[in-house]
Amino acid sequence: MQPRPDRLDVYYGSELAGAVHDSAPLAFEYASTWLDGAQRMSLAAIPLQPGRQATPEVQAFFENLLPEGELRDYLAAQRKASTLFSLLLEVAGDTAGAFVLVAPGQTPEPPRYEATSWEAIAAVLAKRSASTIDIHEQGARISLAGAQDKTSLAIFDDGIPRLPKGTSPSTHILKPSIRRLAKVWHSAANESIVMRAAALADLPTAEVFYEPRTEACVVRRFDRQLRPDGTLARLVQYDLCQLAGTVSDRKYEKEGGPGLATCAELIRRYSAQPAVDLRHLVRWVFFNLYVGNNDSHAKNLSIYSVPGQGVTLTPFYDLMCTRLYPGLSPEFAFAIGGEVRPGEMGADHLALMARQLGMQPRFLSQQARDMADRMPTAVDQAAREIAPELTPSARTLAERLERFVLSTTKKLAARLTA
Numbered sequence: 001m002q003p004r005p006d007r008l009d010v011y012y013g014s015e016l017a018g019a020v021h022d023s024a025p026l027a028f029e030y031a032s033t034w035l036d037g038a039q040r041m042s043l044a045a046i047p048l049q050p051g052r053q054a055t056p057e058v059q060a061f062f063e064n065l066l067p068e069g070e071l072r073d074y075l076a077a078q079r080k081a082s083t084l085f086s087l088l089l090e091v092a093g094d095t096a097g098a099f100v101l102v103a104p105g106q107t108p109e110p111p112r113y114e115a116t117s118w119e120a121i122a123a124v125l126a127k128r129s130a131s132t133i134d135i136h137e138q139g140a141r142i143s144l145a146g147a148q149d150k151t152s153l154a155i156f157d158d159g160i161p162r163l164p165k166g167t168s169p170s171t172h173i174l175k176p177s178i179r180r181l182a183k184v185w186h187s188a189a190n191e192s193i194v195m196r197a198a199a200l201a202d203l204p205t206a207e208v209f210y211e212p213r214t215e216a217c218v219v220r221r222f223d224r225q226l227r228p229d230g231t232l233a234r235l236v237q238y239d240l241c242q243l244a245g246t247v248s249d250r251k252y253e254k255e256g257g258p259g260l261a262t263c264a265e266l267i268r269r270y271s272a273q274p275a276v277d278l279r280h281l282v283r284w285v286f287f288n289l290y291v292g293n294n295d296s297h298a299k300n301l302s303i304y305s306v307p308g309q310g311v312t313l314t315p316f317y318d319l320m321c322t323r324l325y326p327g328l329s330p331e332f333a334f335a336i337g338g339e340v341r342p343g344e345m346g347a348d349h350l351a352l353m354a355r356q357l358g359m360q361p362r363f364l365s366q367q368a369r370d371m372a373d374r375m376p377t378a379v380d381q382a383a384r385e386i387a388p389e390l391t392p393s394a395r396t397l398a399e400r401l402e403r404f405v406l407s408t409t410k411k412l413a414a415r416l417t418a
């Protein structure tokens with residue numbers, strides 16, 4: 001048996017950025033070549049300086065690359081990996097954003113993919129106890145954050161789903177319907193409709209399609225970019241918990257995670273187009289309120305760096321109507337002017353939110369009204385587009401979703417803009 005490494009090298013393309021050390025707490029050290037090099041940039045909020053760092057910013061950067069909750073428990077049991085370092089060792093090959101973690105002495109390999117089919121993926125998912133990661137070979141080093149079961153795939157021009165091998169970059173995220181929560185039904189149809197509605201309402205949103213054989217929402221990754229030679233570049237991307245130095249089990253504002261004012265502050269600090277991105281932020285908040293998405297926390301916001309465009313907010317992702325499901329939280333992830341209950345929010349809360357974000361109340365009210373005006377057409381078109389792919393029970397979900405959004409938007413917009 002190979003001795004277990006006590007260090008993982010962190011690569012950006014073919015350049016060594018630094019190393020993570022198996023200590024408690026986890027430590028990170030930038031490579032001296034990185035600190036002196038032309039590509040020099042900090043990993044999220046980890047200051048660019050020599051020597052080992054074991055700060056909350058280090059924990060937050062690496063911990064936020066990993067799955068959460070039951071999915072993390074599943075991996076911990078399957079791979080016998082209970083510490084943060086062990087989990088990174090097991091799965092942090094292809095992660096969100098640009099960095100790849102490999103055992104010392106190894107370098108990221110040239111990309112390789114193995115063709116599969118939607119039917120083969122569906123057959124794995126049909127096993128009740130399986131996690132979506134089981135569509136990959138045992139030991140696959142793929143890591144996506146978040147609490148929902150999901151995995152990554154590569155889909156190129158021919159539309160065939162492919163399994164990335166080793167640390168090869170993926171292009172899509174497969175999110176099948178949530179199975180572990182009894183009262184949550186057809187979440188993939190829900191997410192596909194809501195994501196598409198967001199795009200139709202003119203929010204920059206990750207592209208999705210609903211895949212009927214796997215009953216999954218398939219999301220195109222915006223942190224992967226096809227180069228002219230056909231290979232994939234990984235773009236630098238950080239979620240706002242990574243930037244705030246917050247670990248994922250404190251992602252909600254009520255647990256001490258970033259609130260809206262902190263998100264706005266991070267956008268002002270990092271974005272090359274803060275005015276545009278702040279407008280998108282508030283429109284995203286109103287969209288989430290109207291669509292009944294109570295799970296819009298700071299980890300569902302990221303920034304990225306697109307070559308030639310500088311740092312901006314990424315397109316939005318992870319949008320669905322959570323309020324359709326009894327048992328999920330009735331509270332909005334962020335306080336709006338101190339209020340978390342959507343049914344209690346009104347113009348006074350909006351005015352306070354404006355002060356907290358350093359914006360004009362009239363501007364917020366205009367954005368709330370404009371987003372409300374777009375909702376009926378956007379949701380209706382999104383639901384109609386997906387309907388032919390849906391089973392009769394998923395279609396029932398879609399009809400309820402549309403009714404919910406129409407009535408919530410009408411009531412809430414009237415109160416917010418009174």
Ligand SMILES: Nc1ncnc2c1ncn2[C@@H]1O[C@H](COP(=O)(O)OP(=O)(O)OP(=O)(O)O)[C@@H](O)[C@H]1O
Pocket residue numbers: 068096097144145146147148149150173206219220221222223239295299300302317318
């Ligand atoms: N289209 C995308 N392109 C690139 N990265 C993405 C994309 N969608 C999601 N991600 C990354 O993957 C992570 C997990 O995705 P997502 O938020 O959809 O999962 P989730 O399990 O539903 O999350 P949650 O725990 O918030 O419910 C995100 O936090 C983000 O870092």
Ligand SMILES: [Mg+2]
Pocket residue numbers: 146147299300318
């Ligand atoms: Mg999420």
